[in-house]
Amino acid sequence: MEKIQQQQWGRVIKSWLSYRNATIIVCLFNVITALFLLQGFLNIPSSSHKALYRHIKESEDIRHSMVPLDLIKRVREIEKEAYVGTEPVPKRDSKQTAAADLISRLNNFHSYSDAGNVKGDVWFLAFF
Numbered sequence: 001m002e003k004i005q006q007q008q009w010g011r012v013i014k015s016w017l018s019y020r021n022a023t024i025i026v027c028l029f030n031v032i033t034a035l036f037l038l039q040g041f042l043n044i045p046s047s048s049h050k051a052l053y054r055h056i057k058e059s060e061d062i063r064h065s066m067v068p069l070d071l072i073k074r075v076r077e078i079e080k081e082a083y084v085g086t087e088p089v090p091k092r093d094s095k096q097t098a099a100a101d102l103i104s105r106l107n108n109f110h111s112y113s114d115a116g117n118v119k120g121d122v123w124f125l126a127f128f
Helices: 002-016 019-042 047-065 069-085 094-113 119-126
Strands: none
Touching: none
């Protein structure tokens, strides 16, 4: 008896949960949600909200009036003058710097060890 009732309820639920009915339920949910959102957007703010908005606007105006615009402009002018006054120093490649350093050290080593041996310096410079 219970199985028959369960089967009947299963048939009722299956017939009630068709694609058409599920689509109608989802559409109704979307319409209710849209109406709720529109009500929130179109709701006229009360006087306390207007006072709050006015207070926020006044605070922003005060904050903007306290910004030292003249000082900021002067600092930017000084930065531009400093940038124009200095010339950028060209950066040398690290390999080039290391090679130049090695050459100078080897030249110093050769000059201290043997001042008469010039062939070694010429051979070394031929590869660089």
